Amino acid sequence: MPIAVAITVLVVASVAFHLFSPWWRTPIASNWGSIDSALDVTLWICAAAFILLNLFMAWALVRYRHRPGHRAHYEPENASLEKRLTVWTAIGIAGMLAPGLAAWGKYVSVPKEAxxxxxxxxxxxxxxxxxxxxxxxxxxxxxxxxxxxxxxxxxxxxxxxxxxxxxxxxxxxxxxxxxxxxxxxxxxxxxxxxxxxxxxxxxxxxxxxxxxxxxxxxxxxxxxxxxxxxxxxxxxxxxxxxxxxxxxxxxxxxxxxxxxxxxxxxxxxxxxxxxxxxxxxxxxxxxxx
CATH class of the missing domain: 2.60.40.420 (Cupredoxins -  blue copper proteins)
Known part of the structure; x- marks a missing residue:
């Protein structure tokens, strides 16, 4: 239980620090707003994964903690779970890479009038x-x-x-x-x-x-x-x-x-x-x- 509470506090404190932190990006002074957008997409995807995985781990520690009369079920493999995790991981990685690749394509394409x-x-x-x-x-x-x-x-x-x-x-x-x-x-x-x-x-x-x-x-x-x-x-x-x-x-x-x-x-x-x-x-x- 103490570990589950500590994990939950860590998640809440991390989100609060992000929302109320005085340290953030300086006001932009160029045309590269697409780089900010790519960073924002990466931030939100990583934040969602961080919150969901840590809260799930805290819930699992409470739900499946050791108690008299309860015995854990041993399941060495779960093909269905592994496939779902692979698909969602691939979607998350693609979501982070796509905006960055789009921004990079513009970043290396210098206008002729430059x-x-x-x-x-x-x-x-x-x-x-x-x-x-x-x-x-x-x-x-x-x-x-x-x-x-x-x-x-x-x-x-x-x-x-x-x-x-x-x-x-x-x-x-x-x-x-x-x-x-x-x-x-x-x-x-x-x-x-x-x-x-x-x-x-x-x-x-x-x-x-x-x-x-x-x-x-x-x-x-x-x-x-x-x-x-x-x-x-x-x-x-x-x-x-x-x-x-x-x-x-x-x-x-x-x-x-x-x-x-x-x-x-x-x-x-x-x-x-x-x-x-x-x-x-x-x-x-x-x-x-």
Whole structure:
């Protein structure tokens, strides 16, 4: 009996904690409401299974407890019960997977009109790159990284000369415009995550990953690394500023291009960079075109 009471109290307390908890999802700021819907479906299915199974177990402990004159019936197999459990389990799993698969299908289908921006992670900060007037990000590789070329852009690639670099600032995006976020890591595994966007993706060393979103409200939000990446993991934060398109265009016009950085680099640094460029072959997976 005490165990049955404890199980019942656990169920009631868990439901009450969920209903009255002050900790819940942050207000959404992107088009990914379908991700919230998929999480809600999973939550309700798991909650129903949790409540029903635990209450059934508590009832069984009371109903079939040891009492004088009562003897348990031993039944090693029950094919009918096993079939029903299999069917209901399959329905529950399908119910959880279907909304997630539908959301994932949209998540990896980038609109053709989506703008492009690159986020580069390293221990333990974020840098960003925007295409210039040509709308194309130039090729990049860790082989080209120098103190004067921290994002590793290929100095011989003409498509990268007009790229805009934000190495110690915030990520700016226009509200209401779809954007494809290309992700690169300079060292270890990271994860780009903005809770209000609901969207996230790993940054895997050596390859380019991506996701897309459409910001739906203005504001400033935290960028977190959602993958344990070393002792400074907790400090790997940034800011994303969602602003009206006019403000975004004004901010973008004030950023520094890669050609300006090359022009301001010392001659010795440029010589080293060009020597690296002539000696290296850019892996295709690191090209964003």
């Amino acid at each position: 703008a492009l921006v690159e986020a580069v992670g390293q221990q333990w900060n974020w840098s960003f790159r925007y295409p210039g007037p040509d709308g194309v990000l130039g090729a990049a590789s860790v082989k080209y990284i120098t103190p004067d070329n921290q994002l590793g852009l290929d100095p011989l690639d003409p498509f990268g000369r007009d790229d805009l670099l934000v190495e110690s600032g915030d990520l700016h995006l226009p509200v209401g415009k779809p954007v494809k976020v290309v992700l690169r890591s300079k060292d270890v595994l990271h994860d780009f995550y903005v809770p209000e966007f609901r969207a996230k993706m790993d940054l895997v060393p050596g390859i380019v990953t991506y996701f897309w979103l459409t910001p739906t409200r203005t504001g400033t939000f935290d960028i977190l690394c959602a993958e344990l990446c070393g002792t400074g993991h907790h400090e790997m934060r940034g800011k994303v500023v969602i602003e009206p398109p006019k403000d975004f265009a004004k901010w973008q016009s004030e950023q520094t291009s890669f050609s300006q950085i090359l022009a301001e680099a010392p001659p010795a640094a440029m010589s080293i960079l060009l020597l690296k460029a002539n000696a290296c072959t850019v892996p295709a997976s690191w090209s964003n075109r």
